[in-house]
Amino acid sequence: MVGVFNKHFLPLVSKIKTLYSQINKNISRYVSFDQQELEIFNSLLEFKTVPKKTMLLQEGEMCNFEAFVVKGCVRKYYIDDNGFEVILQFAIENAWVSDISFSIYENKPSRVFIETLEDCEFFMFSPESKEELFSNAPQFERAFRILMQRSLAVTQDRLFNTISKTATEKYLEFLEHYPALSQRVAQHYIASYLGISAEFLSKIRTKIAKL
Amino acid sequence: MVGVFNKHFLPLVSKIKTLYSQINKNISRYVSFDQQELEIFNSLLEFKTVPKKTMLLQEGEMCNFEAFVVKGCVRKYYIDDNGFEVILQFAIENAWVSDISFSIYENKPSRVFIETLEDCEFFMFSPESKEELFSNAPQFERAFRILMQRSLAVTQDRLFNTISKTATEKYLEFLEHYPALSQRVAQHYIASYLGISAEFLSKIRTKIAKL
DNA sequence: CGCATGCATTGAACTAGGACAAGAAATAAA
Protein backbone atom coordinates (compact mmCIF):
# COMPACT_ATOMS: atom_id res chain seq x y z
CA MET A 1 0.00 0.00 0.00
CA VAL A 2 2.87 2.36 0.69
CA GLY A 3 3.92 2.46 -2.91
CA VAL A 4 0.47 3.59 -3.98
CA PHE A 5 0.58 6.93 -2.29
CA ASN A 6 3.67 8.13 -4.05
CA LYS A 7 4.24 11.47 -5.67
CA HIS A 8 2.83 10.25 -8.98
CA PHE A 9 -0.34 8.77 -7.68
CA LEU A 10 -1.69 11.65 -5.69
CA PRO A 11 -1.79 14.12 -8.58
CA LEU A 12 -3.47 11.45 -10.71
CA VAL A 13 -6.27 10.92 -8.22
CA SER A 14 -6.75 14.62 -8.09
CA LYS A 15 -6.84 14.87 -11.89
CA ILE A 16 -9.46 12.16 -12.21
CA LYS A 17 -11.63 13.88 -9.64
CA THR A 18 -11.45 17.06 -11.66
CA LEU A 19 -12.40 15.21 -14.83
CA TYR A 20 -15.43 13.62 -13.22
CA SER A 21 -16.53 16.93 -11.84
CA GLN A 22 -16.24 18.36 -15.35
CA ILE A 23 -18.64 15.84 -16.88
CA ASN A 24 -20.88 15.90 -13.83
CA LYS A 25 -21.28 19.61 -14.14
CA ASN A 26 -22.29 19.14 -17.75
CA ILE A 27 -24.87 16.44 -17.11
CA SER A 28 -26.32 18.37 -14.16
CA ARG A 29 -27.00 21.43 -16.21
CA TYR A 30 -30.73 20.84 -16.57
CA VAL A 31 -31.44 18.10 -14.05
CA SER A 32 -29.88 17.83 -10.61
CA PHE A 33 -28.46 14.58 -9.31
CA ASP A 34 -27.35 13.48 -5.87
CA GLN A 35 -23.88 12.19 -5.11
CA GLN A 36 -24.86 8.56 -5.39
CA GLU A 37 -26.45 8.97 -8.80
CA LEU A 38 -23.37 10.75 -10.09
CA GLU A 39 -21.20 7.92 -8.81
CA ILE A 40 -23.24 5.38 -10.72
CA PHE A 41 -22.92 7.54 -13.80
CA ASN A 42 -19.17 7.95 -13.41
CA SER A 43 -18.61 4.26 -12.87
CA LEU A 44 -20.11 3.58 -16.30
CA LEU A 45 -17.81 5.92 -18.18
CA GLU A 46 -14.60 4.93 -19.84
CA PHE A 47 -11.83 7.51 -19.89
CA LYS A 48 -9.83 7.48 -23.08
CA THR A 49 -6.93 9.37 -24.58
CA VAL A 50 -6.72 9.58 -28.36
CA PRO A 51 -4.01 11.18 -30.52
CA LYS A 52 -4.87 13.72 -33.19
CA LYS A 53 -6.00 12.64 -36.67
CA THR A 54 -7.58 9.46 -35.33
CA MET A 55 -10.87 8.15 -36.65
CA LEU A 56 -13.34 7.39 -33.89
CA LEU A 57 -15.98 6.30 -36.35
CA GLN A 58 -15.96 5.48 -40.04
CA GLU A 59 -18.83 5.48 -42.46
CA GLY A 60 -20.51 2.09 -42.52
CA GLU A 61 -19.63 1.22 -38.93
CA MET A 62 -22.05 1.13 -36.06
CA CYS A 63 -21.59 4.05 -33.72
CA ASN A 64 -21.46 2.36 -30.33
CA PHE A 65 -20.53 5.32 -28.19
CA GLU A 66 -21.38 8.78 -27.12
CA ALA A 67 -18.20 10.69 -26.44
CA PHE A 68 -17.89 13.60 -24.03
CA VAL A 69 -14.96 15.78 -24.96
CA VAL A 70 -12.88 16.48 -21.87
CA LYS A 71 -10.13 18.08 -23.87
CA GLY A 72 -9.36 18.56 -27.53
CA CYS A 73 -11.34 18.99 -30.70
CA VAL A 74 -13.06 16.64 -33.13
CA ARG A 75 -15.01 16.98 -36.33
CA LYS A 76 -17.96 14.93 -37.48
CA TYR A 77 -18.55 14.87 -41.23
CA TYR A 78 -19.99 12.96 -44.12
CA ILE A 79 -18.94 12.62 -47.72
CA ASP A 80 -21.56 13.60 -50.25
CA ASP A 81 -22.35 12.01 -53.60
CA ASN A 82 -19.72 14.12 -55.34
CA GLY A 83 -17.05 13.09 -52.88
CA PHE A 84 -17.11 16.34 -50.91
CA GLU A 85 -16.62 16.36 -47.20
CA VAL A 86 -19.27 18.30 -45.33
CA ILE A 87 -18.67 18.97 -41.67
CA LEU A 88 -21.74 18.52 -39.50
CA GLN A 89 -20.24 19.36 -36.13
CA PHE A 90 -17.13 20.49 -34.36
CA ALA A 91 -16.98 19.30 -30.77
CA ILE A 92 -14.62 20.86 -28.26
CA GLU A 93 -14.36 20.74 -24.49
CA ASN A 94 -17.64 19.85 -22.75
CA ALA A 95 -19.48 18.89 -25.90
CA TRP A 96 -20.89 15.49 -26.73
CA VAL A 97 -20.32 13.84 -30.05
CA SER A 98 -21.85 10.71 -31.48
CA ASP A 99 -23.90 9.53 -34.37
CA ILE A 100 -26.69 8.58 -32.06
CA SER A 101 -29.52 9.73 -34.25
CA PHE A 102 -28.81 7.25 -36.98
CA SER A 103 -26.85 4.46 -35.52
CA ILE A 104 -27.89 3.42 -32.11
CA TYR A 105 -31.65 3.20 -32.09
CA GLU A 106 -32.22 2.80 -35.75
CA ASN A 107 -29.57 0.11 -35.84
CA LYS A 108 -28.32 1.35 -39.13
CA PRO A 109 -24.68 1.76 -40.04
CA SER A 110 -23.49 5.31 -39.80
CA ARG A 111 -23.08 7.64 -42.73
CA VAL A 112 -20.62 9.84 -40.90
CA PHE A 113 -16.99 10.00 -39.92
CA ILE A 114 -15.76 11.26 -36.57
CA GLU A 115 -12.12 12.30 -36.42
CA THR A 116 -9.96 13.98 -33.80
CA LEU A 117 -8.33 17.21 -34.94
CA GLU A 118 -6.16 17.52 -31.83
CA ASP A 119 -4.91 15.16 -29.14
CA CYS A 120 -8.03 14.42 -27.17
CA GLU A 121 -9.35 13.14 -23.89
CA PHE A 122 -12.82 11.62 -23.79
CA PHE A 123 -15.30 9.97 -21.55
CA MET A 124 -16.85 7.25 -23.66
CA PHE A 125 -20.35 6.14 -22.88
CA SER A 126 -21.66 2.96 -24.47
CA PRO A 127 -25.29 2.13 -25.28
CA GLU A 128 -25.15 -0.75 -22.80
CA SER A 129 -23.91 1.52 -20.04
CA LYS A 130 -26.62 3.95 -20.94
CA GLU A 131 -29.28 1.31 -20.52
CA GLU A 132 -27.78 0.29 -17.23
CA LEU A 133 -27.69 3.90 -16.09
CA PHE A 134 -31.31 4.47 -17.01
CA SER A 135 -32.47 1.43 -15.14
CA ASN A 136 -30.44 2.26 -12.02
CA ALA A 137 -30.98 5.98 -12.04
CA PRO A 138 -33.98 6.83 -14.19
CA GLN A 139 -33.51 10.57 -13.73
CA PHE A 140 -30.77 10.40 -16.32
CA GLU A 141 -33.29 9.57 -18.98
CA ARG A 142 -34.53 13.12 -18.62
CA ALA A 143 -31.08 14.67 -18.73
CA PHE A 144 -30.32 12.87 -21.96
CA ARG A 145 -33.66 13.80 -23.41
CA ILE A 146 -32.86 17.44 -22.78
CA LEU A 147 -29.40 17.11 -24.30
CA MET A 148 -31.08 15.65 -27.33
CA GLN A 149 -33.51 18.51 -27.43
CA ARG A 150 -30.66 20.98 -27.38
CA SER A 151 -28.92 19.23 -30.26
CA LEU A 152 -32.15 19.48 -32.16
CA ALA A 153 -32.36 23.21 -31.46
CA VAL A 154 -28.78 23.72 -32.63
CA THR A 155 -29.33 21.70 -35.80
CA GLN A 156 -32.56 23.52 -36.55
CA ASP A 157 -30.77 26.81 -36.12
CA ARG A 158 -28.10 25.72 -38.53
CA LEU A 159 -30.69 24.68 -41.07
CA PHE A 160 -32.22 28.13 -40.68
CA ASN A 161 -28.88 29.82 -41.33
CA THR A 162 -27.95 27.54 -44.19
CA ILE A 163 -31.16 28.32 -46.03
CA SER A 164 -31.61 31.98 -45.21
CA LYS A 165 -28.23 33.63 -44.95
CA THR A 166 -25.52 34.62 -47.37
CA ALA A 167 -22.07 33.10 -47.07
CA THR A 168 -20.74 36.29 -45.48
CA GLU A 169 -23.51 36.38 -42.91
CA LYS A 170 -22.92 32.74 -42.07
CA TYR A 171 -19.24 33.32 -41.57
CA LEU A 172 -19.74 36.37 -39.36
CA GLU A 173 -22.25 34.48 -37.28
CA PHE A 174 -19.83 31.60 -36.97
CA LEU A 175 -17.12 33.94 -35.70
CA GLU A 176 -19.49 35.42 -33.19
CA HIS A 177 -20.86 32.09 -32.07
CA TYR A 178 -17.63 30.10 -31.96
CA PRO A 179 -14.79 32.60 -31.56
CA ALA A 180 -12.51 29.95 -30.07
CA LEU A 181 -13.04 27.51 -32.92
CA SER A 182 -12.09 29.96 -35.61
CA GLN A 183 -8.61 30.06 -34.06
CA ARG A 184 -8.32 26.33 -33.56
CA VAL A 185 -9.36 24.75 -36.82
CA ALA A 186 -8.21 25.20 -40.40
CA GLN A 187 -10.12 27.66 -42.63
CA HIS A 188 -11.14 25.02 -45.12
CA TYR A 189 -12.83 23.07 -42.33
CA ILE A 190 -14.81 26.13 -41.43
CA ALA A 191 -15.75 26.57 -45.08
CA SER A 192 -16.90 22.97 -45.16
CA TYR A 193 -18.95 23.52 -42.02
CA LEU A 194 -20.57 26.59 -43.53
CA GLY A 195 -21.31 24.74 -46.76
CA ILE A 196 -19.22 27.03 -48.97
CA SER A 197 -16.00 26.52 -50.92
CA ALA A 198 -12.68 27.19 -49.23
CA GLU A 199 -11.76 29.68 -51.96
CA PHE A 200 -14.89 31.69 -51.49
CA LEU A 201 -14.36 31.84 -47.75
CA SER A 202 -10.91 33.21 -48.39
CA LYS A 203 -12.40 35.92 -50.60
CA ILE A 204 -14.95 36.77 -47.95
CA ARG A 205 -12.19 37.13 -45.40
CA THR A 206 -10.15 39.52 -47.48
CA LYS A 207 -13.27 41.54 -48.20
CA ILE A 208 -14.08 41.73 -44.48
CA ALA A 209 -10.49 42.66 -43.63
CA LYS A 210 -10.67 45.69 -45.92
CA LEU A 211 -13.62 47.22 -44.08
CA MET B 1 -78.51 6.41 -18.48
CA VAL B 2 -80.83 5.33 -21.24
CA GLY B 3 -80.45 8.58 -23.11
CA VAL B 4 -76.73 8.21 -23.23
CA PHE B 5 -76.73 5.19 -25.45
CA ASN B 6 -78.59 6.82 -28.28
CA LYS B 7 -77.76 6.64 -31.94
CA HIS B 8 -75.50 9.72 -31.79
CA PHE B 9 -73.50 8.73 -28.80
CA LEU B 10 -72.45 5.26 -29.79
CA PRO B 11 -70.65 6.24 -32.98
CA LEU B 12 -68.95 9.04 -31.04
CA VAL B 13 -67.59 6.67 -28.42
CA SER B 14 -66.37 4.44 -31.15
CA LYS B 15 -64.71 7.35 -32.94
CA ILE B 16 -62.89 8.49 -29.80
CA LYS B 17 -61.64 4.99 -29.18
CA THR B 18 -60.25 4.90 -32.68
CA LEU B 19 -58.54 8.26 -32.16
CA TYR B 20 -56.90 7.12 -28.95
CA SER B 21 -55.73 3.95 -30.54
CA GLN B 22 -54.22 6.04 -33.32
CA ILE B 23 -52.04 8.10 -30.97
CA ASN B 24 -51.32 5.09 -28.75
CA LYS B 25 -50.00 3.21 -31.71
CA ASN B 26 -47.72 6.13 -32.45
CA ILE B 27 -46.34 6.48 -28.95
CA SER B 28 -45.84 2.74 -28.61
CA ARG B 29 -43.69 2.54 -31.65
CA TYR B 30 -40.40 2.30 -29.79
CA VAL B 31 -41.45 1.61 -26.20
CA SER B 32 -44.31 -0.63 -25.16
CA PHE B 33 -46.86 0.42 -22.59
CA ASP B 34 -49.52 -1.45 -20.70
CA GLN B 35 -53.18 -0.54 -20.77
CA GLN B 36 -53.04 1.45 -17.58
CA GLU B 37 -50.14 3.60 -18.73
CA LEU B 38 -51.90 4.36 -21.98
CA GLU B 39 -55.00 5.40 -20.07
CA ILE B 40 -53.01 7.86 -18.01
CA PHE B 41 -51.50 9.21 -21.20
CA ASN B 42 -54.86 9.53 -22.92
CA SER B 43 -56.45 11.27 -19.97
CA LEU B 44 -53.86 14.05 -20.28
CA LEU B 45 -54.56 14.81 -23.92
CA GLU B 46 -56.93 17.43 -25.19
CA PHE B 47 -58.74 16.68 -28.43
CA LYS B 48 -59.19 19.71 -30.61
CA THR B 49 -60.67 20.56 -33.98
CA VAL B 50 -59.24 23.50 -35.87
CA PRO B 51 -60.35 24.97 -39.20
CA LYS B 52 -57.90 25.50 -42.02
CA LYS B 53 -55.71 28.64 -42.21
CA THR B 54 -55.62 28.95 -38.42
CA MET B 55 -52.49 29.97 -36.56
CA LEU B 56 -51.64 27.59 -33.74
CA LEU B 57 -48.55 29.55 -32.82
CA GLN B 58 -47.25 32.98 -33.77
CA GLU B 59 -43.71 34.27 -33.61
CA GLY B 60 -43.00 35.80 -30.23
CA GLU B 61 -45.47 33.59 -28.36
CA MET B 62 -44.52 30.79 -26.04
CA CYS B 63 -45.23 27.41 -27.55
CA ASN B 64 -47.14 25.66 -24.81
CA PHE B 65 -48.15 22.53 -26.63
CA GLU B 66 -47.04 19.56 -28.59
CA ALA B 67 -49.67 18.69 -31.14
CA PHE B 68 -50.26 15.23 -32.55
CA VAL B 69 -51.96 15.46 -35.92
CA VAL B 70 -54.90 13.08 -36.02
CA LYS B 71 -56.12 14.43 -39.31
CA GLY B 72 -55.18 17.28 -41.60
CA CYS B 73 -52.00 19.13 -42.47
CA VAL B 74 -50.05 21.97 -40.91
CA ARG B 75 -46.93 23.88 -41.75
CA LYS B 76 -44.33 25.25 -39.39
CA TYR B 77 -42.28 28.16 -40.71
CA TYR B 78 -40.26 31.21 -39.82
CA ILE B 79 -39.79 34.52 -41.54
CA ASP B 80 -36.20 35.39 -42.33
CA ASP B 81 -34.48 38.77 -42.17
CA ASN B 82 -35.57 39.61 -45.71
CA GLY B 83 -39.19 38.85 -44.96
CA PHE B 84 -39.19 35.46 -46.66
CA GLU B 85 -41.14 32.58 -45.27
CA VAL B 86 -39.13 29.39 -44.90
CA ILE B 87 -41.02 26.22 -44.11
CA LEU B 88 -39.33 24.02 -41.55
CA GLN B 89 -41.84 21.21 -41.39
CA PHE B 90 -45.03 19.88 -42.83
CA ALA B 91 -46.94 17.71 -40.40
CA ILE B 92 -49.68 15.39 -41.54
CA GLU B 93 -51.51 12.47 -39.94
CA ASN B 94 -49.57 10.80 -37.12
CA ALA B 95 -46.86 13.46 -36.93
CA TRP B 96 -46.05 15.66 -33.97
CA VAL B 97 -45.58 19.37 -34.33
CA SER B 98 -44.36 21.88 -31.80
CA ASP B 99 -41.63 24.39 -31.23
CA ILE B 100 -40.38 22.40 -28.33
CA SER B 101 -36.71 22.85 -29.01
CA PHE B 102 -36.76 26.58 -28.51
CA SER B 103 -39.75 27.42 -26.47
CA ILE B 104 -40.51 25.03 -23.73
CA TYR B 105 -37.28 24.24 -21.98
CA GLU B 106 -35.33 27.27 -23.01
CA ASN B 107 -38.24 29.43 -21.98
CA LYS B 108 -37.70 31.68 -24.93
CA PRO B 109 -40.43 33.03 -27.16
CA SER B 110 -40.75 31.16 -30.39
CA ARG B 111 -39.36 32.32 -33.69
CA VAL B 112 -41.75 30.20 -35.67
CA PHE B 113 -45.32 30.16 -36.89
CA ILE B 114 -47.49 27.06 -36.97
CA GLU B 115 -50.50 27.21 -39.26
CA THR B 116 -53.11 24.69 -40.37
CA LEU B 117 -53.31 24.21 -44.12
CA GLU B 118 -56.43 22.03 -43.95
CA ASP B 119 -59.20 21.47 -41.43
CA CYS B 120 -57.43 19.59 -38.68
CA GLU B 121 -57.95 17.35 -35.69
CA PHE B 122 -55.29 17.30 -32.98
CA PHE B 123 -54.42 15.84 -29.66
CA MET B 124 -52.83 18.69 -27.75
CA PHE B 125 -50.32 17.86 -25.07
CA SER B 126 -49.26 20.59 -22.66
CA PRO B 127 -45.92 20.85 -20.83
CA GLU B 128 -47.73 20.49 -17.51
CA SER B 129 -49.43 17.32 -18.66
CA LYS B 130 -46.14 16.07 -19.87
CA GLU B 131 -44.56 16.57 -16.46
CA GLU B 132 -47.49 14.83 -14.87
CA LEU B 133 -47.21 11.97 -17.29
CA PHE B 134 -43.51 11.54 -16.64
CA SER B 135 -43.97 11.45 -12.90
CA ASN B 136 -46.86 8.97 -13.07
CA ALA B 137 -45.50 6.81 -15.84
CA PRO B 138 -41.77 7.35 -16.21
CA GLN B 139 -41.51 5.03 -19.18
CA PHE B 140 -42.89 7.83 -21.30
CA GLU B 141 -39.75 9.84 -20.74
CA ARG B 142 -37.99 7.32 -22.88
CA ALA B 143 -40.61 7.35 -25.61
CA PHE B 144 -40.38 11.10 -25.90
CA ARG B 145 -36.61 10.98 -25.89
CA ILE B 146 -36.73 8.64 -28.83
CA LEU B 147 -39.23 10.83 -30.66
CA MET B 148 -36.83 13.70 -30.11
CA GLN B 149 -34.00 11.62 -31.44
CA ARG B 150 -35.96 10.90 -34.56
CA SER B 151 -36.69 14.57 -35.12
CA LEU B 152 -32.99 15.20 -34.81
CA ALA B 153 -32.24 12.54 -37.39
CA VAL B 154 -34.78 14.02 -39.79
CA THR B 155 -33.45 17.55 -39.31
CA GLN B 156 -29.87 16.40 -39.77
CA ASP B 157 -30.89 14.66 -42.94
CA ARG B 158 -32.47 17.82 -44.21
CA LEU B 159 -29.38 19.82 -43.41
CA PHE B 160 -27.39 17.24 -45.36
CA ASN B 161 -29.67 17.62 -48.38
CA THR B 162 -29.83 21.38 -48.17
CA ILE B 163 -26.07 21.68 -48.26
CA SER B 164 -25.15 18.90 -50.65
CA LYS B 165 -27.84 18.60 -53.26
CA THR B 166 -28.99 20.61 -56.20
CA ALA B 167 -32.51 21.99 -56.32
CA THR B 168 -33.57 19.28 -58.74
CA GLU B 169 -32.18 16.53 -56.56
CA LYS B 170 -33.91 17.99 -53.52
CA TYR B 171 -37.21 18.11 -55.31
CA LEU B 172 -36.96 14.56 -56.61
CA GLU B 173 -36.05 13.34 -53.15
CA PHE B 174 -38.99 15.23 -51.71
CA LEU B 175 -41.35 13.55 -54.18
CA GLU B 176 -39.95 10.18 -53.30
CA HIS B 177 -40.01 10.79 -49.58
CA TYR B 178 -43.36 12.55 -49.27
CA PRO B 179 -45.41 11.51 -52.29
CA ALA B 180 -48.66 12.29 -50.48
CA LEU B 181 -47.60 15.80 -49.51
CA SER B 182 -46.74 16.83 -53.04
CA GLN B 183 -50.41 16.31 -53.90
CA ARG B 184 -51.76 18.04 -50.83
CA VAL B 185 -49.87 21.29 -50.52
CA ALA B 186 -49.29 24.18 -52.92
CA GLN B 187 -46.12 24.15 -55.03
CA HIS B 188 -44.80 27.36 -53.59
CA TYR B 189 -44.94 25.85 -50.12
CA ILE B 190 -42.84 22.96 -51.33
CA ALA B 191 -40.41 25.45 -52.87
CA SER B 192 -40.21 27.23 -49.55
CA TYR B 193 -39.59 23.93 -47.78
CA LEU B 194 -36.80 23.08 -50.21
CA GLY B 195 -35.25 26.50 -49.80
CA ILE B 196 -35.66 27.49 -53.45
CA SER B 197 -37.81 30.08 -55.22
CA ALA B 198 -41.27 29.13 -56.42
CA GLU B 199 -40.35 30.19 -59.97
CA PHE B 200 -37.32 27.98 -60.06
CA LEU B 201 -39.29 25.00 -58.81
CA SER B 202 -41.73 25.55 -61.62
CA LYS B 203 -38.86 25.51 -64.10
CA ILE B 204 -37.52 22.31 -62.59
CA ARG B 205 -40.93 20.71 -62.94
CA THR B 206 -41.28 21.54 -66.61
CA LYS B 207 -37.74 20.28 -67.21
CA ILE B 208 -38.53 17.01 -65.43
CA ALA B 209 -41.81 16.62 -67.31
CA LYS B 210 -39.99 16.80 -70.64
CA LEU B 211 -37.80 13.80 -69.87
C1' DC C 1 18.97 21.61 -43.54
C1' DG C 2 16.19 21.05 -47.67
C1' DC C 3 12.15 19.06 -49.33
C1' DA C 4 7.37 17.84 -49.53
C1' DT C 5 2.83 18.17 -48.48
C1' DG C 6 -0.86 20.68 -47.03
C1' DC C 7 -3.03 25.37 -46.56
C1' DA C 8 -4.41 30.03 -47.87
C1' DT C 9 -4.87 33.51 -51.44
C1' DT C 10 -6.03 35.51 -55.89
C1' DG C 11 -7.80 35.73 -60.48
C1' DA C 12 -10.67 34.50 -64.62
C1' DA C 13 -14.36 32.07 -66.57
C1' DC C 14 -18.64 29.80 -65.60
C1' DT C 15 -23.35 28.32 -63.67
C1' DA C 16 -27.14 27.41 -60.59
C1' DG C 17 -30.49 29.71 -58.98
C1' DG C 18 -32.70 34.38 -57.78
C1' DA C 19 -35.41 38.76 -58.91
C1' DC C 20 -38.63 40.87 -61.47
C1' DA C 21 -42.41 41.20 -64.57
C1' DA C 22 -46.33 39.72 -67.07
C1' DG C 23 -49.65 36.13 -68.45
C1' DA C 24 -52.25 31.95 -67.95
C1' DA C 25 -54.81 28.75 -65.02
C1' DA C 26 -57.15 27.46 -61.44
C1' DT C 27 -59.92 28.06 -57.18
C1' DA C 28 -62.81 30.46 -54.43
C1' DA C 29 -66.18 33.63 -53.60
C1' DA C 30 -70.25 36.15 -54.52
Added chain:
DNA sequence: TTTATTTCTTGTCCTAGTTCAATGCATGCG
Protein backbone atom coordinates in the same frame (compact mmCIF):
# COMPACT_ATOMS: atom_id res chain seq x y z
C1' DT D 1 -71.87 32.96 -64.13
C1' DT D 2 -68.96 36.50 -63.30
C1' DT D 3 -65.43 38.34 -60.61
C1' DA D 4 -61.64 38.19 -57.57
C1' DT D 5 -57.74 36.09 -55.53
C1' DT D 6 -54.39 32.91 -55.34
C1' DT D 7 -51.30 29.81 -57.72
C1' DC D 8 -48.41 28.40 -61.56
C1' DT D 9 -45.66 29.22 -65.72
C1' DT D 10 -42.38 31.41 -68.75
C1' DG D 11 -38.89 34.71 -70.25
C1' DT D 12 -35.01 37.97 -69.51
C1' DC D 13 -31.50 39.68 -66.93
C1' DC D 14 -28.50 39.40 -62.99
C1' DT D 15 -25.49 37.83 -58.97
C1' DA D 16 -23.64 34.92 -55.37
C1' DG D 17 -20.98 31.40 -55.23
C1' DT D 18 -18.24 27.54 -57.85
C1' DT D 19 -14.48 25.54 -60.47
C1' DC D 20 -10.09 25.41 -62.04
C1' DA D 21 -5.45 27.03 -62.02
C1' DA D 22 -1.42 29.22 -60.49
C1' DT D 23 1.38 31.15 -56.69
C1' DG D 24 3.02 32.01 -52.25
C1' DC D 25 3.26 30.41 -47.39
C1' DA D 26 3.76 27.31 -43.58
C1' DT D 27 4.63 23.42 -41.28
C1' DG D 28 6.20 19.09 -40.52
C1' DC D 29 9.66 15.46 -41.45
C1' DG D 30 13.61 12.63 -43.05
